[in-house]
Amino acid sequence: MLGQTFQTMLGGRELTLETGRLAKLVSGSVTLRYGDTMLLVTAQGRQEKSLLDFLPLTVEFEERHYAVGKIPGSFQRREGRPGEKAILSARITDRQIRPLFPKGYRHETQVIITVLSADQQNLPDVLGPIGASAALSISDIPWAGPTACVRVGRIGGEFVINPTTTQLAQSDMDLVVAGTRDAVMMVEAGAQVVAEEDLVTAIEFAHAEMQGVITLIEQMREALGLPKFNYLADEDLHPDLVPELAEAARSGGLRDALLTLRKQERSTNLKALRDRLIQDRIPEGEIDSAEAKVAELKAAFSKVEKQELRRLIIEEDLRADGRNTRTVRPIWIESRPLPMAHGSAIFTRGETQVLGVTTLGTERDEILIDDLTDETGDKFLLHYNFPPYSTGEVKRMGGQSRREVGHGNLAKRALSAVLPSFEDFPYVIRVVGEVLESNGSSSMATVCSGALSLMDAGVPIKAPVAGVAMGLVMEGGQYRILTDILGLEDALGDMDFKVCGTAEGVTALQMDIKIGGITPAIMREALAQAKEARLHILGKMAEVLPAPRTELSPTAPRIISMRIDPELIGKVIGPGGKQVRELEAMGAQVTIEEDGLVRIFSASGTAAEAVQERIKAVTYQPKVGDEFEGKVVKVAPFGAFVNLFPGQDGMLHISQMSEERIEMVEEVLNLNDTVRVKIVNIDDRGKIDLIRPELEGKVPPREPRTPRPGGRDGGRGGDRGPRRDRPQGERPRMESRPESTAENSAQTKPAPAPAVPDSSNSES
Template sequence: MHRIERTFAGRPLRIECGRLAKQAAGSALVQFGETVVLAAASVSDTQSNLPFFPLLVEYREKFYAAGKIPGGFLKREARPHDEEIIAARIIDRSIRPLFAEGFKNEVQVYVYVLSADQENDADVLGLMAASFALTSSKIPFAGPIAAVRVGRVDGKWILNPTFQQLEFSDLDIVVSGSKDSIMMVEGGAAECGEEDMLAALKVAQKGIAELVAMQEELLGHHSLPKMEWTKAEPPADLVKRVKEIAEPRVKEAMNLAKKEERAQALSSLAATVRHQLDAEFPDQGRLIGELLEGMQYDSMRRQVLEHGERIDGRDTKTVRPISCEVGVLPRTHGSALFTRGQTQALVTATLGSVDDEQRIDNIDVPRETTKSFMLHYNFPPFCTGEVRPMRGTSRREIGHGALAERAITPLLPPYSEFPYTIRVVSETLESNGSSSMATVCGSSLALMDAGVPLKAACAGVAMGLIKAGDKVAVLTDILGTEDALGDMDFKVAGTEQGITSIQMDIKIQGLALDIMATALEQARKARLHILGAMNKSLATHRSEMSPWAPRVITIQVKPKDIGKIIGPKGAVIRGIEEQSGASVSIDDDGVVTISAVGGEAGTKAREMVEALVQEPEIGKTYTGKVKTTTAFGAFVEILPGVEGLVHISELQHGRTEKTEDVVKKGDTVEVKLLEVDDRGKMRLSRKALLPK
């Protein structure tokens, strides 16, 4: 067993290996504060025949880590929740470019959160553990790398801020990289300027270098020789024949601007080449396909770097044509159709009450929390013309939804001013690059169409990169092909004032900050252009909400009155809902939320709630109901559950022989509150309201 311990960001950090999971190819235990993660990496002995590198990353948070038992009937951890999937994607996207080119043995990396102190987030520790597990193993991996989270509170940068510090931070980004370059960025901010974002990345780079140095020191004590493997190389004569037949036609096909025409031409070419070479090179269809893809890669990149022209005819900085429509669906609360080139998103916004909030139970907080804004992204197969089964929400859909949700969240009004639960759904109807950023644009428009008073309109754009040696081209608003064959997918979303969400993945082994600075500036200009197009459709939120949207009313009552509103076994609050037609809920602080489609139901429910908690006022007139009669007078309920006595002498002017001569049980009478004694008993008068 080997261990190294240092102080990082003011807290103890420890990396340990050789004690746990010893039958895995590599493993590591990382502890920061009292949060502990274990990573174990395994590799198959044989290469797969898949056309991609089969890497699987699983990140799981164990409830026992925080001393909690999972909810539900089975009391076991079920499928990974969204935050676990996002953490797994952060690790996957950071490590994937560092495996040896052409290596196709199946690799699995499992990261378990074993202890959670509910102060330090485990996701960045998981990446560090995964990095060491892979680098110290026989797997051909060009590590080590590390990740840090960067926050900013009161203008001061904080590395790996605690959950408590993040509540006051105007920026929350995770950055991974090597000693001197960036690999991955993921996070959000409250309209952060490009210069500040670059400053955050520089802060991150320093922290990453420190963590990488720790791993390198430990690797000096524990590191295995790398496994022997052979990169599958196609026969030289096959390469020559494919080039002879296909190279000119690949270049011709790659110059077709329309995605469908280009795909059809390339598909036809692949079939032709396979047919012509079938007799000479039998059963080599997969290799022929890979060679043709390599030609497409070379053709697209050469045209950009040498001529500054992209496959659809644009230069490197031009955004595709944009079309925006709002109010496209009659019964939704808000809707928008955003189209950019051949990427199209239909986005809807739905408003609900506090009862519609999402309830979340995880290991980061002691008790269950709620979430009042949700953004869901869907990517059906027809949006790219494919035929494939739909088997639940994919990791990619969850990740893209989270990216767009982060972009919008800082712009939402406070719940105290707009007490609605909001769900946004983006249906990707067409995709040819950057559907997540189309989702951001469509979400902004749909929310404004629903009458949600956003702080500002929000737009996003995806940037790409072609890099060959010293030649570099940063691409604005990338196509799907440019994403697939390029070196970077850098998504930036925000307002005119600054960035609200950012995500970067690369396929090369690190990116210098000067290239990122160029990409951020191009993205800013593109974002302003897109916002200009959006503002022509709808520049601000609608003053009136949809007639189909609920109207939400909130009332603050004293905590001591909560029981009055709920009633025994909820009888009173259910009665209010039944009589008014509104939905009513109350929290532990005494905030009553009333939701109703239509103003009358909400108004009636509000009046009923206010009547329940109204304090009797001396001298005020009340319309009450006679509950009981006695020989000495009548008891009248002037407020729900509040009764007072009308003495027989206060029923009318003159002498009254019998109470029932004036009022009977069930009668409605007007009375005046004369007095409330020290015991809270109320003296009422009917006589005081009668003419003498």
């Protein structure tokens, strides 16, 4: 049985939605194709109401390695738990569809996105939300869509819809936008310090471009959509209960309870007021048996609390902690609180506090990636930890939650834009945000503490980065935008809009809303207000740490980079890796690239420098005029062989040892003597002739040796002309050139003479 197909153009490529061919037993099933990327998206809901008091929606993003022709790299060779990118892709879909379920809808609903084919150019993360929108729209699940989702890049000043992976690498922004026909629902972006107005323009562009997809899904729904099942919403409260309870609460001190400065005291005061109002309405002895009535009164009080808080904000420009809508909470900062960490900082804003810690490592510390992309490793890691004590709660601690992954990714995108390139700063960098206190905007405090810890570690970031979370309260035609929201305002407000950036522009943003969408005008106002707050926070950060420290932390490891001739890599590695093992035994790790780039990593700067000098010696290519302090490693009747550096000897002829005529080498030099010598000739076979520098110009120079007929030159010990100590007619004795022993090499060290050039490029 063939399904029905619907097609439209998106970003210059064909988008195809098909239904009725695969997974036909599920309520809503859609196969989506864009280029050679294919997804199967299903939506299913239970018609029985859940006992949970929240929307039980789950979104799963399943990456199948066969989609790119790979076998999973796990021990079992099968896909395991979702990776970070899969979790982030699921969150994009969840944040788009969640606000459009009916109020009070409490039926378990599941959306599963399975990647069947991935061409590694058309990214599936923004295709999943389109498939979910189509599957929900044609299913029997109550939902107020459709929606659509697109990615926007900017290359050479021009916006591009759904840029390919190749194009995205050239873009200065990575913006994902989801929306309905009339409004924007969700925004997420990473950017290379982009102006606020440019982002708003890009969002408007994205919203216009997604309209064709929304029209396509509407056509599918009209042609194939199932009738929506009747859902059981939360029972409405008695119409007179909320107004009556609101009046009693206001007269009983609700305003004072809401305006309590500290979070825990505010919660205590509100709970005490609520319990007192319940006791006034239920006789003391009947409270335990009147569970339904108590639950109804608690629900009514929550509505009263929300209404009063929103009224204070709209009518009086007054918030729960006494601030107005534009004020940032008090800030205090401490740099380097941890003595052994490479970089650390504590950032506290109101009752939100995050400890940021930076650790520097080598390429061996990069995280390995095993997903559907062609990436193999990541050299910048940011981990966000949210323990239960940060909110004064007791909870079971398990693995990293999806929320922690999402918040960590936002902070990572914010800081990535200002990091130095790996070529300029060859460290793998890990930043950890430990949330110690949380009362709103802990992810933004992670951005601030992370930037401070990077600067404390001496990482040469391009500019400090700060983040702030903005909120929104809308009542009818009135609204107010809130700067630096509290946890209470996040829960009772209509928007969570996080903005990160430098003094020059935005590096990351994320917007989630609980209403049907917001207009570009509100977004512009929110971004302008966020910039004002960001500059204030950056000013506070600059008072403590205005720029990265000029020196790495004393506890940080040292990395020295140098380049060698690629043809000499074998000399550094040695037979069977012997030379590298000896280098690493000196207290450092050594990595060598095919292009001759060598990186030396050590916890000790002294050890790293010693290894660098050893590599310089091993790879040094001598030149005429270079001077050395060398050791005599062999004495022959015609001269002495002097070790210049490991693996390389030169011959000091007897005629170049003294101004006076000498009969025996031993009159001037003996085995293991140290002598300063200068290179005067290097033949085409690399054999080196030496002289004592102080004798240059005082003794006749020796003629450069010329090869004998037939290509033989007699070797280093061959005939070098008339000898003062050899009778005429005597056949010259052949001496082979000795090789330096490991012992002699270890004892010989190149002199730091100015004549020996340093051709390496070191960075530490």
